[in-house]
Amino acid sequence: MATNLRPDIALAQRLFDALRETTFDGVGVTREAYGRGEEIAHALVRAEAERLGLEISVDFAGNMYMTLPGTDRSLPRIILGSHLDSVPQGGNYDGAAGVLCGMAVVAGMRQAGFTPTRDVTVMAIRAEEGGAWFNGFPGSRGALGSFPPENLSILRPDTGLSLEHHMRELGFDPDALRQGRKHLLPEAVAAYVELHIEQGPVLDAEEIPMGLVTALPGNRRIRRGIVRGEWNHSGATPRAYRHDAALALAEFAHRLDQFWGALEAEGVPLVITFCTITTTDQAGFGKVPGEITFSLDVRAPELATLDRAYAEIERLIAEISAARGVSFALEGRQASVPTPMDAKLREALRQSAEAMGIAHKIMPSGGGHDAAAFAQAGIPAAMVFVRNQNGSHTPLEDMRMEDFAAATAAITHWCAKAAAA
Amino acid sequence: MATNLRPDIALAQRLFDALRETTFDGVGVTREAYGRGEEIAHALVRAEAERLGLEISVDFAGNMYMTLPGTDRSLPRIILGSHLDSVPQGGNYDGAAGVLCGMAVVAGMRQAGFTPTRDVTVMAIRAEEGGAWFNGFPGSRGALGSFPPENLSILRPDTGLSLEHHMRELGFDPDALRQGRKHLLPEAVAAYVELHIEQGPVLDAEEIPMGLVTALPGNRRIRRGIVRGEWNHSGATPRAYRHDAALALAEFAHRLDQFWGALEAEGVPLVITFCTITTTDQAGFGKVPGEITFSLDVRAPELATLDRAYAEIERLIAEISAARGVSFALEGRQASVPTPMDAKLREALRQSAEAMGIAHKIMPSGGGHDAAAFAQAGIPAAMVFVRNQNGSHTPLEDMRMEDFAAATAAITHWCAKAAAA
Known part of the structure; x- marks a missing residue:
């Protein structure tokens, strides 16, 4: 591992600011799934990935993959990601933090001249919050071929139009979801790591910046x-x-x-x-x-x-x-069903946190996340929580940048080792 | 007491039918306080009182008094009464039964050629159900000078207009209520007796036609x-x-x-x-x-x-x-505050029920009634319950005419004795 390898937190900060500015609704941020706010967020992140010279592709569900190519492209890749959509009048960090963590990690690798052995991909997932009405995680489950086809006809309450309609409107292909096509083959993914704000009060109350998740409920x-x-x-x-x-x-x-x-x-x-x-x-x-x-x-x-x-x-x-x-x-x-996270991957991340001197807590998740879809597909999956303030799904939601930086540093440490192996 | 003295149940039945026919709203009956349905009911009962040759007067609150004059008009009178209004989509008996009981009693006296020593007055009270929004029984408390003046400005939710407005619209005088003027002087009333459906399920479940009330809650x-x-x-x-x-x-x-x-x-x-x-x-x-x-x-x-x-x-x-x-x-x-009914009056009514062989139960009331206003003014007051079916304040509300006839017969028996004394 290159000793000068550090995540580019300034880049993440810039993107957080730009996201807030462009998707602020007067109260909180609104980045509706397969809607205007989510599109803005994808465009912003894509522009940054282009500047970094990453390989960019989009799948039939609209998920975006921004890849730092490895020296051996036949090896299973590492995915760092989360979702870019938000609840209406939500906070700026729920979802976006995991994508910008990935961007900070690969930007840091680029800047340090670090070339991984295997591909490291930042994945910007669609419509995780859409789950409240677009039942079943159309982004992550769509990519993995496990989205329940009947949910394509669920209507979005505010538009009265179906999920299928909204996907097609943006040029995506709901038929691929209906057929259960797999854009991501489980055997081609070595690990999925998702950083996310905790959403609950535990880490903040216990004054611990970072959590390592045992299971999704x-x-x-x-x-x-x-x-x-x-x-x-x-x-x-x-x-x-x-x-x-x-x-x-x-x-x-x-x-x-x-x-x-x-x-x-x-x-x-x-x-x-x-x-x-x-x-x-x-x-x-x-x-x-x-x-x-x-x-x-x-x-x-x-x-x-x-x-x-x-x-x-x-x-x-x-x-x-x-x-x-x-x-x-x-x-x-x-x-x-409850979904355990991968124990080996969690232990590797824990060792990285320990090596970096970052306090952490092993804990279950209270909310559901895209990581469940990866774990259920047989991909080793892990979630890293960052302590947050004032809850989630509210404009009051907050996260300290130093906590984000600490958790992202631990993920960078782990990723450099894992991507070199 | 004239041995051929019987209440005119046929007259009451005729009035019940006419009331239902003229105030049916498609679901139940609606006789809104100081509104159309209550006006129809007062006009119907007044026409019957005119046919019977009763003395008729109306007070500043709109209550109607229909009097069979006694031989000594200086004696405190007996009042038999209840209210003629109903809740929206209510039943035909809640309130009206007590007024028509009084009409059946005095009609029976007329037909038997019975002249009481003291006046026997049937009182058709206003706006008892209005109590849900016209707080405080404007009819009975209005007549007794005990209506809280501040309640005159309460707005009726469906019209958005004040109680005062609705009273004045019909030609009554809310200023008299504001000043606490007494249309009924307590010393001029020997007894107030109100027949009412029970509203609860107790008498029906216990198979007892008639209740004698100990107290209003x-x-x-x-x-x-x-x-x-x-x-x-x-x-x-x-x-x-x-x-x-x-x-x-x-x-x-x-x-x-x-x-x-x-x-x-x-x-x-x-x-x-x-x-x-x-x-x-x-x-x-x-x-x-x-x-x-x-x-x-x-x-x-x-x-x-x-x-x-x-x-x-x-x-x-x-x-x-x-x-x-x-x-x-x-x-x-x-x-x-809870209001006890007059124990002596209750006992006299109980003896009449017993003399007539009518099964009865001594019981508290669950609901509030106009009788409370009379008792609180110092007037001996009693309530006679008639068992009912299917609850009250619902179009399903029911009462058997034979039960009404039995309770009215007991009241007639008592009234003939009390009015002769």
């Missing part, structure tokens, strides 16, 4: 749960005659929270969130609620934990329904 | 409760870092429900209802709720029970706020 979701009881007069209906949907849901939520507390005490990682709870339009002052809706998000890095949680959910629902004379309907169920 | 209300926590990413925020407003409210509601269950086991009457629970617009899938709103309706026939319930509410809120790092704001607080 699986989830089980109920997008639309409905508790049905009986509408009654709130004064004239004694307790014994009630079938109060709201109190049934309160009991369910509180007892599930107590179950979670017990698992937490055992040290089992899990999060449970009733994201929305709403009595229906029929509700009003003076009425016992006959109906209430909710949505429930359960995530854990272990499949067994999700199974335990859902066994408890079913037990509670059966017990509460019988005791209170109400019924629960669970609609819009979704599930994904 | 007091209430303590929170029209707009807000729990504030912290918005966070539902995947990336571990349990220890959360301030989940929805789970805080679920704990509050469930533990308050458990407290209520314990009081119920002690035999203490009380009802507790979270009428609405709603996460705010900012909520969405993937977020820990940082805010949730609720409304809370607590009613009991004993002041001490309300005090116990609110002591528990304050204890729970303090404990949960501290434990979860959330805050509770309790806005739109309202309170009314």
Whole structure:
């Protein structure tokens, strides 16, 4: 490894500034998947890659690959990347940090005159945040041939047009996704490493700049749960005659929270969130609620934990329904499996962090990321978290450049070794 | 008492049919307070009173008095009455039954050639259901000089116009209410008796046609409760870092429900209802709720029970706020005191029911009624419940005419004795 090999953090800083300036929406940044903001971001990064003289290509899903060629191009390559889209009125770092980390690493290699043995590719992935409506990561899963074809017809709520329409509009090829064509062959990728802000408060609270992720969580979701009881007069209906949907849901939520507390005490990682709870339009002052809706998000890095949680959910629902004379309907169920990150790759990155004297924490991820698609395709995948401030998916989202620089330095250290091997 | 003295149930039936026919809205009946449906009902009942040759007058609040004159007009009179308005898309019996009971009683007296010693007045009260927005019973409290003047400026949500405006539009005199003028002097009223459907399911479930009310409940209300926590990413925020407003409210509601269950086991009457629970617009899938709103309706026939319930509410809120790092704001607080009905009057009515062989139950009321205004003015007041089916404030509301006839027969029996005394 060249001793003068350092990531070009100034380049990353320049790109962060340009991204914020060009995609600021008055409140936060908006880089909508397969939309204007994402296009701006891709153009900005592409111009920088051209200046660096990287090889540039775009696949049928619109992902961009910016490659520093290795001396032996037949060797499986290293991919450093993340997504360039954002949620509406989001922060500047969620996604972009991972792409600009890759740019800083290869720019540093170029400047140090370092030529890797194998290709090092920076990948700017499409539509990770689109996942909220474009279910299933059309960017990363599209490249890997694992995108569920039925999701191509999901409509984007703000435009009322399908994912397929939006992809085609920009000149990409949704038919390739439908056919499950693979732009990336797993055997041709030695490692996928994604730097990302943590999104949660753990690293910031514990004053650790960098995290190394053990696993991405699986989830089980109920997008639309409905508790049905009986509408009654709130004064004239004694307790014994009630079938109060709201109190049934309160009991369910509180007892599930107590179950979670017990698992937490055992040290089992899990999060449970009733994201929305709403009595229906029929509700009003003076009425016992006959109906209430909710949505429930359960995530854990272990499949067994999700199974335990859902066994408890079913037990509670059966017990509460019988005791209170109400019924629960669970609609819009979704599930994904937890995905462990590659242990060897994590250990190699940990050694690099240690060699550079960078404090780090081994931790599970709370959110889902493109890295899951790579790991599920059999590619060794790793995620490096950077501590962030004020949460994510909010204009208040923040990240210190010195923390980004530290994590990027560790990745550069690892990459120089791995790309030379 | 004339042995052939029977209430004219056929007259009441005719009026019930005419009321339903003329105020049916396609779903239920709508007789909006100081609005079209209430006006139609007053005109129908007035026409019947004219046919019966009753003395008719209307007070400054629009209440109508239809009097069968007694031989000694200086004696305090008996009032039989209730309200003629309804909730939107309500049932035909809630309110009207008490007025038509009075009409059946005096018509029966007329037909039997029975002349009472004291006046017997049927009172058709205004705007009892208007209470949901025209706070404070403008009809009965208006007549008694106890209507809170500030409530005259409350706006009716569907028209956007004030109570004062609506009263004046029909030729009534809100200034008299503002000044607290008394149309009814308490010393000039010997008794107020109100027949009303029960509104709850107790009599129907216990197969008893008639109830005699011990007390009208007091209430303590929170029209707009807000729990504030912290918005966070539902995947990336571990349990220890959360301030989940929805789970805080679920704990509050469930533990308050458990407290209520314990009081119920002690035999203490009380009802507790979270009428609405709603996460705010900012909520969405993937977020820990940082805010949730609720409304809370607590009613009991004993002041001490309300005090116990609110002591528990304050204890729970303090404990949960501290434990979860959330805050509770309790806005739109309202309170009314429980109002006992007159024990002697109830006993006299009970004896009449017994004399007529009518099964009955001594019970508290769950809902508030105009009778509270009379009792609080010092007038001996009683309420007679008739069992009903399918609840109240719904188009499904029902009442069997035989049950109405039985309760009206008991009231006729009592009234003949009381009016002769």
